Structure formats: structure tokens, C-alpha cells
Amino acid sequence: MQDTPRARALAKELRAVRNAAGVSMRQVGDVLGWSEAKVSRFETAQRGLTLESAQAFLDALSVTGHKRDRLLKMARELDQPVWWEFGGGVPVQLSELADAESRSTRITSVAGVRIPGLLQTREHSRALLTAFGVEPGGSVEQLVAIRQVRQGILTKPDPVEYEAILDEAVLCRAIGGGKLMARQLDELVRVSSLDNVQIRVVPFSVGEHTGLDGGFHLLEFVSSRPVVHLEQRRCGVFLDDPDDVAPFVQARSTLRQTALGLDESAELISTYARRHEREG
Incomplete structure (x- = not known):
């Protein structure tokens, strides 16, 4: 199996299972x-990661039940193309983000400048991407479509738990004009009514807060340790070292206490929506 985001994800989870069992690579x-070197290559998706080898690996560790079924499902799907691998032209960093999102059990987005992609309407995304200098026409429309499909993780049968913590400044700028921004904010209120979605706003009255240090996405998984995704223009980077991730986990905890409650946040978002509608 070639080294792909999904193969690396499965290999990482298999390594986590072995570590949790207290078994060394040599054992x-x-x-x-297998040699210790072969186990190492297997656990980094460099060689030998197949359904059969995953079954043997789990047998050796006596893994049973739901955990075994889930990992074997991932192994069966390694060679099945997914939407972000079709057609080409999708940046590697974007395909890796989409893959990580699809495997997440919980995602937290902290935003101080713009609404996170998983919450954007089609028109809002189009206006932003055009302003970012993405070439008009096909490229913009492709990225808008990808962003819309990614949002399916919020409404699939077993949806991801999603939390967005927004600075009030995010609500102020009329992206695409007042009418369009009002529709976007109405969509935030609608989405926030889903059982698996929480949207909080940090109000201006708070003054300075840790979220002003920069936006980020914290992704959590069933077995693998959490990762942080940082993005800037057309590039992105994942942080997975526990020492690097820990400050972002702490920042989330602090911001939850700083932000308005869910109902107060929805009310403030609606207030801005009506303001943009009047001024649009």
C-alpha cells in the first residue's frame, strides 16, 4: 500500500494500539x-500495510470488538478512492485536511478573522476565495465545491462533534456585502441548532484574550492523539507532538470560559445578521 494520508492514519492508529497494549515493536x-525494522516500516505506512497484515497485527495484540472492526474497516478502504482523490488538482495539504476531518470525532475551530470553512455558505466562500487572489472561474468553483462537500461531516449519520469559537470581529465585516453576510450569519444560527454543533462568540467587552494569538483547528480522534491544523493563504501544517498541541488544548479551555454561552452567542450572531441586512 502506497504512503497516503489514509494509510498513514491507519498506521498511526495501529501503532497507538500497540503502545496502549504495552508491547514493543520487537515483541x-x-x-x-517480522523484524523490528519491518514493524517500524509497517507502523509508518512505508511498506506492507494491507488488510491481511493489519489482521495479523491485531491478532498478535489480541485486539477484538469494536476497535478491531473499526481498524479493519479502515484497512479495507485503503484502496478505495475518496472524493478528494478524484480529478486531480486538489492541493496535497487540502486533501490531508479533508482526510483528517473525515476521521475526526471532534473538531474545534478558533477563528479571529473569518468564519471557518466548515461553516461557510457557498456564496461566502466564493467571495473570500476571490479576495484571496485565487484565479477566477474553475479554481474558485472547485475550492468552493470542496468546502461544501467537507461540511458533510457535520450531518452524516455519525457526525463529528464540532465546536467553533469566534471573536466578535468575525461577525462585523460584511463579506460579499450586507445581504450576503446576513445570510451567512443566519446559516450560523441554523447550524448551531444541530445537536453536534456548538458556536460560541468571544465579545469585544472581554478585551484581550488568548484567541488573538491566531486561529487554529484542533482535531481529535478515537485512538490517535489530537492534532492541530494551522493554515495561512494556500498552505497548511499539522502539529502532532504533544508538547506542541498542549498549548492549543489549554487555549480552547480558556476561551470556553471567556466566550458567551451558546444562547447568548446565537442572539449576538442574529443581531449582527439583522444589522448587515439593514445596511446591505
Whole structure:
């Protein structure tokens, strides 16, 4: 199996299972008849990651039940193309983000400048991407469509738990004009009514707060340790070292206490929506 985002994700989860069991690479290799180097390559998706090898690996660790079923499902789907691998032209960083989002159980987005992509309407995304200098026509429309499809993780049968913490400044700027911004804010209120979605606003009255240090996305998984995704223009980076991720987890905790409650946040968003509608 080639080294792909999904293969690396499965390999990381298999390594996490072994570590949780307290078994070394040498020990599991002895059971399987593999060298320690082969186990290492397997756990980094460099070589030998197949459904059969994943089954043998889980057998060696005596993994059963839901965890085994979930990991084997991931292994079966390694060779099945997914939407972000069709057609080409999708930046590698975007495909890796989409893959990570699809495997997440919980995502927290902290935003101080613009509404997160998973909450944007089609028109809002189009206006932003055009302003960012993405070439008009096909490229903009492709990225808008991708952003819309990514949002499916919020409404699928087993949806991701999604939390957005927005600075009040995000609500102020009339992206695409007042009418369009009003529709976008109405959409935020609608989405916030979903059981798996929470949207909080940090009001101007708070003054300075830790979210002003920059926006980020914190993605959490069933077995793998959480990662942070940072993005700037057309590039993005993942942080997965626990020491690097810890400050972002702390920032989320602090911002939850700083932000308005869910009902107060929805009320403030609606107030801005009506203001943009009047001024549009």
C-alpha cells in the first residue's frame, strides 16, 4: 500500500494500539515473524500495510470488538478512492485536511478573522476565495465545491462533534456585502441548532484574550492523539507532538470560559445578521 494520508492514519492508529497494549515493536515482531525494522516500516505506512497484515497485527495484540472492526474497516478502504482523490488538482495539504476531518470525532475551530470553512455558505466562500487572489472561474468553483462537500461531516449519520469559537470581529465585516453576510450569519444560527454543533462568540467587552494569538483547528480522534491544523493563504501544517498541541488544548479551555454561552452567542450572531441586512 502506497504512503497516503489514509494509510498513514491507519498506521498511526495501529501503532497507538500497540503502545496502549504495552508491547514493543520487537515483541510483536517475534509473534509475527517480522523484524523490528519491518514493524517500524509497517507502523509508518512505508511498506506492507494491507488488510491481511493489519489482521495479523491485531491478532498478535489480541485486539477484538469494536476497535478491531473499526481498524479493519479502515484497512479495507485503503484502496478505495475518496472524493478528494478524484480529478486531480486538489492541493496535497487540502486533501490531508479533508482526510483528517473525515476521521475526526471532534473538531474545534478558533477563528479571529473569518468564519471557518466548515461553516461557510457557498456564496461566502466564493467571495473570500476571490479576495484571496485565487484565479477566477474553475479554481474558485472547485475550492468552493470542496468546502461544501467537507461540511458533510457535520450531518452524516455519525457526525463529528464540532465546536467553533469566534471573536466578535468575525461577525462585523460584511463579506460579499450586507445581504450576503446576513445570510451567512443566519446559516450560523441554523447550524448551531444541530445537536453536534456548538458556536460560541468571544465579545469585544472581554478585551484581550488568548484567541488573538491566531486561529487554529484542533482535531481529535478515537485512538490517535489530537492534532492541530494551522493554515495561512494556500498552505497548511499539522502539529502532532504533544508538547506542541498542549498549548492549543489549554487555549480552547480558556476561551470556553471567556466566550458567551451558546444562547447568548446565537442572539449576538442574529443581531449582527439583522444589522448587515439593514445596511446591505
